[in-house]
Amino acid sequence: MNLLMALPILVPFLTAGLGLLTRRHLAIQRRISFVGTAFLLYSSVLLLKEILAGGIQVLQLGSWPAPYGITFVADILSGTMVVITGLIGLASVTYSLQTIDRERQAFGYYPVTLLLLFGVNGAFLTGDIFNLYVWFEVLLISSFVLLSMGRSRSQIAGTVPYVVMNLLGSMLFLIAVGLLYGNTGSLNFAHLSLKLSDPTLAAVAQPISLLLLGAFGLKAAIFPLFFWLPASYPAPPVAVSALFAGLLTKVGVYALIRTFTLLFPVPLGEPNQLLISISGLTMITGVLGAVAQNEFRRVLSFHIVSQIGYMTMGLALNTRLGIAASFFYIVHHIIVKTNLFFVSGVIQLGGSFRLQQLGGSYRSSPFLSLLFLISAFSLAGLPPLSGFWGKFLLAQAGLESGQFAIVGISLLVGLLTTLSMTKIWNEVFWKDAPSKVSTKGLNTTQQLYLLVPITVLALITVVIGLFTEPFSSIALRAADELIEKQAYVKLVLQNTGGANP
Amino acid sequence: MEAFLALIIGSLFAIGLYLVLQAHLVKLIFGVSILSNATNLLIFASGRMTRGTPPLIPQNAANLTTSFANPLPEALILTAIVISFGLLAFLVALTYRTHRDLKSLNPDVITHESEPESVL
Numbered sequence: 047m048n049l050l051m052a053l054p055i056l057v058p059f060l061t062a063g064l065g066l067l068t069r070r071h072l073a074i075q076r077r078i079s080f081v082g083t084a085f086l087l088y089s090s091v092l093l094l095k096e097i098l099a100g101g102i103q104v105l106q107l108g109s110w111p112a113p114y115g116i117t118f119v120a121d122i123l124s125g126t127m128v129v130i131t132g133l134i135g136l137a138s139v140t141y142s143l144q145t146i147d148r149e150r151q152a153f154g155y156y157p158v159t160l161l162l163l164f165g166v167n168g169a170f171l172t173g174d175i176f177n178l179y180v181w182f183e184v185l186l187i188s189s190f191v192l193l194s195m196g197r198s199r200s201q202i203a204g205t206v207p208y209v210v211m212n213l214l215g216s217m218l219f220l221i222a223v224g225l226l227y228g229n230t231g232s233l234n235f236a237h238l239s240l241k242l243s244d245p246t247l248a249a250v251a252q253p254i255s256l257l258l259l260g261a262f263g264l265k266a267a268i269f270p271l272f273f274w275l276p277a278s279y280p281a282p283p284v285a286v287s288a289l290f291a292g293l294l295t296k297v298g299v300y301a302l303i304r305t306f307t308l309l310f311p312v313p314l315g316e317p318n319q320l321l322i323s324i325s326g327l328t329m330i331t332g333v334l335g336a337v338a339q340n341e342f343r344r345v346l347s348f349h350i351v352s353q354i355g356y357m358t359m360g361l362a363l364n365t366r367l368g369i370a371a372s373f374f375y376i377v378h379h380i381i382v383k384t385n386l387f388f389v390s391g392v393i394q395l396g397g398s399f400r401l402q403q404l405g406g407s408y409r410s411s412p413f414l415s416l417l418f419l420i421s422a423f424s425l426a427g428l429p430p431l432s433g434f435w436g437k438f439l440l441a442q443a444g445l446e447s448g449q450f451a452i453v454g455i456s457l458l459v460g461l462l463t464t465l466s467m468t469k470i471w472n473e474v475f476w477k478d479a480p481s482k483v484s485t486k487g488l489n490t491t492q493q494l495y496l497l498v499p500i501t502v503l504a505l506i507t508v509v510i511g512l513f514t515e516p517f518s519s520i521a522l523r524a525a526d527e528l529i530e531k532q533a534y535v536k537l538v539l540q541n542t543g544g545a546n547p
Numbered sequence: 548m549e550a551f552l553a554l555i556i557g558s559l560f561a562i563g564l565y566l567v568l569q570a571h572l573v574k575l576i577f578g579v580s581i582l583s584n585a586t587n588l589l590i591f592a593s594g595r596m597t598r599g600t601p602p603l604i605p606q607n608a609a610n611l612t613t614s615f616a617n618p619l620p621e622a623l624i625l626t627a628i629v630i631s632f633g634l635l636a637f638l639v640a641l642t643y644r645t646h647r648d649l650k651s652l653n654p655d656v657i658t659h660e661s662e663p664e665s666v667l
Contacts, residue, residue, distance in 0.1 A: 176623060176626075180626065180630070183630045183634070186634075187633060187634065187637065190637055190641075194641060194644075199648055199649060202641070202644055202645050202648050202649060202657075203645075203649065203657050203658060203659075205641060206572070206641065206645060206654065206657050206658075207654070207657075207658060209634075209637070209638060209641060210575060210579075210638075210654075213579055213634055213638070214567070214579075214582075216634075217579075217582055217583060217586055220583075220586045220590070220627060221586050221589060223590070223623075224586065224589045224590035224593045224620075224623075225589075225593060227590070227593050227594070227619075227620070227623070228592070228593025228594070228595075229593075277658055
């Protein structure tokens with residue numbers, strides 16, 4: 047049994063259990079959660095190293111051969127996502143240590159956060175579509191609790207659309223799973239991939255793939271299914287917003303990439319026109335929504351929607367470079383977006399998220415301003431930061447496959463992103479403060495807990511920007527693995543005994 | 548049997564969707580529970596219908612030789628029922644809190660409340 051593969055799932059689960067046992071001793075619970083997420087990051091880095099050195103890793107739980115047993119598969123895409131989950135989890139828990147109130151902690155804030163990470167990692171590592179549904183539910187119910195935990199009216203109002211839309215999305219997903227099982231008799235990704243390559247199933251594969259596009263698209267917040275996101279993400283505490291902004295929609299994008307490369311592949315180089323139009327509309331509506339907003343976290347939430355369009359664009363182009371660009375963009379986006387939410391939290395200590403009521407932050411905290419600038423410029427795609435390379439790879443992939451319209455849209459949206467980031471810069475950092483805003487209200491230790499994660503994440507986007515080569519070569523390798531799906535299928539189904547392909 | 552079940556599933560989906568589209572959270576709860584039952588029936592039907600052939604191996608035989616009812620959809624449905632029960636319970640509790648705190652069950656009124664205040 048490959049223990050290393052089980053660790054990213056077991057560690058957050060066991061840590062959450064320990065957290066529940068120590069729920070009457072919050073100081074101990076906090077330490078356990080911090081150490082647990084740190085160990086989670088460490089074990090997922092080990093797993094990624096193992097994948098990069100030894101190829102795709104497979105774990106059959108209970109020693110039942112695929113496609114009957116519970117399969118976990120880790121390729122470069124999954125491995126990288128797990129590492130990012132560990133990183134964002136650790137950053138968010140560190141940030142929470144100073145910002146989450148006692149009441150939320152007493153309600154089990156840390157164990158629920160760890161259960162969320164448990165669900166996210168399970169979704170990234172599973173090799174079975176019904177298990178993917180179950181992992182989705184694990185992370186959803188944890189996110190429901192994190193969203194609604196607290197007393198404010200806006201939190202309740204934000205949770206209702208989030209819960210309802212996600213319930214309906216899960217139902218679409220379950221319908222698609224039922225239809226897939228009815229038509230192929232299998233639920234294992236690798237086995238399904240083999241079965242669906244049968245041309246007689248093409249007629250049923252088409253509607254099922256659309257159902258899955260709807261289900262995962264809803265969770266990823268693509269056009270026109272995104273409106274729950276800006277309503278709910280600004281409501282909870284910043285540490286929760288940042289965690290959601292980084293990870294949750296990206297699980298949807300991951301599921302889209304997995305299904306559309308493994309289950310319903312079209313010949314390489316043939317663009318998915320439907321997904322291309324959706325990507326373009328997602329980018330435009332998201333960024334226009336952001337430009338119209340006047341509240342820090344709402345601006346950022348609309349930008350999440352807009353950026354999802356870039357991630358699906360690479361997948362829609364359906365070329366090696368396109369998929370690699372999507373992969374690169376997801377990694378970049380998770381880091382940058384989480385960081386911007388963290389910055390908004392520090393600014394909010396001055397009393398508000400509303401842009402009109404803020405100001406003068408550049409004078410009072412120049413270091414924080416620098417960190418904001420790095421992340422904001424990276425989001426907008428200015429060189430030499432990671433966002434530039436993400437957009438560059440996408441544009442190159444788009445031009446190579448002759449999709450000039452979507453490349454034009456993506457560049458225009460980049461410009462509008464800069465505009466909206468400039469608005470935040472002018473209002474929050476540059477203009478004179480109506481009320482003084484600074485991090486000086488905190489003592490040095492408290493500042494450290496907030497600024498260390500922000501600084502580390504900002505450094506990562508700079509490093510990815512300056513030393514892009516190793517990262518983009520990993521992205522290309524991940525794309526190769528996704529395209530050459532025979533290797534994945536063969537590894538999972540080897541020693542299958544009774545399974546007839 | 549399949550045709551009959553298909554009709555039932557279709558009607559349940561129609562009823563559920565109609566209820567979900569009403570501007571009232573309690574109707575939405577009923578709609579969601581009907582929709583999840585329709586989904587469970589769909590999974591059940593996708594496992595093919597058989598009558599009176601349980602998947603039990605006779606005591607003196609090594610394996611089953613005749614055709615038998617597929618037990619896997621039942622396992623899937625059982626999981627789905629447990630999950631949807633949990634989610635439904637959460638939705639009911641959330642609806643209660645919405646009613647208590649926001650004094651409304653109309654989604655349009657509720658979303659107007661999502662203007663954020665300063666929470667950290």
